[in-house]
Amino acid sequence: MTASPPTDVPFFPPTLFEADRPALTGLLREVGLDPEQRFILGARTAAFEELLRADLGAADVVACSSGTSALSLILWAMDIGPGDEVIVPAFGCAPLASSVVTVGATPVFADIRPDTMTMDPDAAERLVTERTKAVLPAHMFSVMADMPRFAALAERHGLRLPEDSAVAQGGVLRGVPAGLWGEAGVYSFVQVKTCGMPGEGGVVITRDPALGERVRMLRNHGQHAGRRFVHHAVGVNSRFDEIQAAFQAHRYAGFPARLARRAEIAAYYTERFAPLTDRGVTPPPSDQDGRCFYVYTVLADAREALAAHLAEHGVATHVYYPQPLPAQGAFASYAPPGACWPGAEEAARRHLALPVHHLLTDTQVVRVADLVCAFATGHR
8 A cells, every 4th residue: 555645534434325325215215115015024124134144154144123132132032031141241342241131131241351352261161150041252343252162161061152243244263154153143234334334233143043033033022924913922123124124235245345445454554563562552463364344453552642643633543442341330230349350451441443444545544554653653
């Protein structure tokens, strides 16, 4: 990549879906004029589910109203509830814990590895008790959790293995797509995700057809497909609408190219930042193939100063999780007195996400890298 004159670099630009505007307008009209007037869970939703299922090699794909809802539905379908414990990472997105609380179970927080910012399998295993029903690893930023070790842990202790793969659509570990190492995983389609859209949405992906069928029933008030007003279980409204389905099917064709551009940008950043580790800026690990770059996150000793330096020069950054989950007021009651999570605390203090979306120009990418390098080497 070669540098050009400086320019502002947004974290995510307002033009993220500009190229899709004509298609979206047409799809709105097409769905609105559908003679069957089927606006939720119709033929387009079924076609999109099948598109993903075939592409991933999954047993089932179930479209839901959000990635968060999808995660709760998996736990619910696994009969996880009151009296059960679920081991979750101490660092990450709130739904990791709130989905457990939503089904009436208790989240138990395991520390993370500071280098990967994903749950430490050894820390998780130390927390297994007779009440433990499941272990819930999560992929974080661009790094996938150590799913082979979590699969072995779950087998040793007879635990369920849901997988929070919301940020990892397009990621592959040892030939297995993110979300299919566990019994079931999720993807989120909120606009900033790797295959995002304007609005909310998500899917459950699973290698267990029976689990998929139960999720499919629970997402629609406990009704089986094609049997309206016959309720086999207490469910919720987590349905996918036809406009979302049509738009996602349209946009999925360009997904590989968008992922490839993100990977190209990430590779350039990593090459530029590799010499900075002993200067207080550490790039994400580069020893895992098949990653997808939802965001590109460095660990910085002087995180606030680096963010201010970049902002001063027009580069937007983001701190995702300023506190470990058990330090958040929402989950403090689940934190044992005196407990600490040093890995999570370090990640919360040091992580900083840089722009990596597919619309970045080479000029912008070089500018971000130049500014980070200048800060770390003292040439500001």
